[in-house]
Each structure stands twice: as structure tokens, then as C-alpha cells.
Amino acid sequence: MFGIIVELFSFPFVVKALIVGGLVSLCAALLGVSLVLKRYSMIGDGLSHVGFGTLGLAAALGIASPLKISVPLVLLAAFGLLRLSESGKIKGDAAIALVSSGSLAIGSIIVESKGLNADLTGYMFGTILAVGGEDLYISSGIAIAVAAAYIFFYNRIFAVTFDEDFSKATGVNVKLYNTVLAALTALVVVVGMRVMGALLISGLIIFPALTAMRVFKNFKSVVVCSAVVSIVCFFSGIILSYVRERATGLRTPAGASVVVANLAVFLAFTAAGIARRKLKGRKRR
């Protein structure tokens, strides 16, 4: 097995995908904690569908680096979704479902009518081959910027996530922070979507945060734990998918394997959380 892993790392495209994927996993986990707690989880999901539409558009226009189209359009969608949920005219979750299916539909019509069938699966479920040339630098740059912004604003993000009214009373521009959060999420979705797939990227955002919350009960530990869980699951998912494919010859998609790894760890942490609560209860008695 060790030989297979060494072989995996000898492919330059795999190394590129691992760099981008690792960075995206970190960012997704950090943002995921706030998104889950603010009940914004579905925004990530909605944005990934918009991302799918923009990938289709980029392919139809024949643009080599689709990030140049996807980044501005998904950012725009993020601001739109946030306003829609805040205005309360259409309920937040309904607004997201609306935008999701709308852009998925438009995206698939564009892709199909241009006869780009082969790419469709790649867009939806991701491909490790997706990170090429220029994309590596744009993606890494975005991911590092997101992680830096998160650390820089950590204390304010905590306060705004915990209690919007109190933060507002102490002079924090809560609206601005919500907008920044949505923008950072949009960037992570766009960058991560290529490797993970439009339909699976939201798993990367939601799973690690929920996993960490099963066991940890303070904010800092939850943030650190979800970052670690996310990165570990990403690498083990990629490695296991390659090992399985080499050993059995069965096709094993990388993005799906990463999500399955996240699911397994989530279940393990849930069990650990229950066991700990039971033990504590016994101690008290």
C-alpha cells in the first residue's frame, strides 16, 4: 500500500489537486462553524449549484480558466442570497432552493446544447484532474486569503455568530460581517468545486463543524478540531480512493470518497459524544 501512495504523489496533477484541496478543506471547515451556527448551511449548498451553472457558462464560452467567470458570478449570487434571506420577503431556505435549481437548470442546458456531455459528470462530482496551470495559483491565493481573514477577524466572527444584537450595540457592523462571511464562502465553494464537485462541496463545509460539535463544547476547540478533521478527511479520502481503484480496479471518485471519510468520522464522533455524556451522567450520580 505504501508503494501505491508514493506512486500517487509522483503525479504532478495529484500534487496540485492535493495542495488546493488541502487549503480548501481548511477554509471550508473554518467558515463551516459559523455557517452552521448561524443556520446559513444551505447558502453553501445553493452557491455550489450557482457554481455549476457558471462552469457550464465558462465551458460554453470556451474560457480556459473558468475561475475568472465563476468567482465574480458566485460572489454576486452570495450577496443576492444574503439580501434575500435578510429581507424576509421570501423565506431564506426557499430563496436558496429557488436559486439552486434555477442555476442548475440553466447550467445543464448550456452544457448539453454545446455538446459538452463529458464534462457534466466532472462538474457535478469533481475530478482530481481539474486543477491546471493558472488555476493552481488563483486557487491557492484565494484559499490562503480566506484563512488569513478568518484568523484576523476570529474574535469578531465569534461575537457576531454568538449574539448579533450585542455585537451591534458595541458598534460592530454586523451586516458587513455577514456579507464578508458570505463572500468568503462563495470563494471557497468556487475553488473547491472543481476537485470536490458541485454537488459534494457543501459536505466539506458542513461535516467538519458538526463533527467537532459532537465532542467539543467551546468555540476555539470546535474551530481547531473541525479544521484538523477536515484536512485529515480530505487526504485520507483521496488516498483511499486511489488505493481502492488500484487494488480492485473499481472506479472510486475522489470527491465522494472525501465526503464518505467525513461521514465516517462524524459517526465516530457522535458515538464518542454519546459515550462521554453517559460517563459524565454516571459520575454525577
Add this chain to the structure above:
Amino acid sequence: MSVLTCENLCVRYDAGLIIKDLSFSLEKGDYLCVTGENGSGKSTLMKSLLGLLKPQSGKIALNGIDRREMGYLPQQSSSVRDFPANVYEVVLSGCLNRLKTPFYTKRDKERAREAMRLTKTEKIEKRPFGELSGGQVKRVLLARALCASEKFLALDEPAAGLDSAGEAEMYGLIGEQNRERGVTVVMISHDVKTAARYANKILCLGGAGASFKTAEEYGKNAEV
């Protein structure tokens, strides 16, 4: 010297004008108890004072305190019940208005410790916020408010949902801040009789219009 002056304040909430033409002023070190029926605009008034709601007309003037220097204790923390945060993290977040760099300074952390000592929450420092009892939650939120300000506290029903011992303790803690540290307090309370023991001014909101009295006047009226 008045620290807070409301002049002909009108605030709209949802569809209607809930506060009409309200005027009053507070001196430094005053303890104002705001009372009135449900829906009479108590919380709306407090949110306007804090700058969370924009008044329709009239004005709120502050003197000697910055709007950001108001320690707010909301009635219901808008956070979800199982929010992963421990007591120390919540209290420290009260220092948010002092945050100049990305991180809290040593002084901020000392301030949080002091606030926990004053509110007797230092022993539960590491406990998850979601697992606290009602009384503990209120004391932790008071500690957070104390971190935010040493001049002005805005407390929305700080004793709601507490048993009589918890209530007495809570009022005691607030009274101490008012008397010993000269903190100006605006407190919303249903329970006027108890609150009037500590407050020196009472503002009664309600259908017949608002009445603003000193606690002495209020006491005389109550006897009649």
C-alpha cells in the same frame, strides 16, 4: 450633568408607532427602571437607546459616553441553545468594543476575570454556555455587559425567569455596580415593587402615555 437625554422620541415598530413623544433625561449614576405592560415598547426603547433601532423622530443625546460604551444585557440571547462556547469566551466577547488589533490584550482578559469575579461566575468559567441554569446565564450575560462598559448598563429583564433567591442576588449585583462604581443603569422590569427599591427613577410606558417619576414620587402614589 445629564448623560442621556431623550427629546420627543418617536419609534416605530412593525406597523405602528410604539413610542410616542417621549422625553426624559438621566444624570450620571442614575438607576432608571422602565416598566409597563407587554408590548408597551420597553425593549423597543432600550434598542433605540443602544442604537439598534432608528427613531422615527426626536432625538437621543449622549453626553460623556460613547454609544459603543453601553453594556447591554439582552432579554433573550439570540444564540442557539447548543452554541459551543464556554463562559469565559462569552464574557471576554464583551471586550469587543475595545478590540483594536485582531486579538484581545492582557488587560481585556484581566477585565473579563474581574467581571467574572464580580458576578460570581469564575467557578463556572469552563462550563459550556448551553448547559448553564437560567440564573447562571443571566449572571454570565451581566459579566459580559460589565466588560463592555463601566459607565452605562442597559439591562432587559435581567431577573426574568429566576427564582426569588436568584432574583435578589441579581438585583444585588446590579445595585452594587450602581452605588459603588457610579454606573448609570437603565433596567427593564415587570416587577416594579422590587425594582423600585433599587432604582431612583421610574419610567412607566403604556396606553395612557408615559410617566416619568422619581422613585419617591412613585412610592407616594403607590401608597395612595
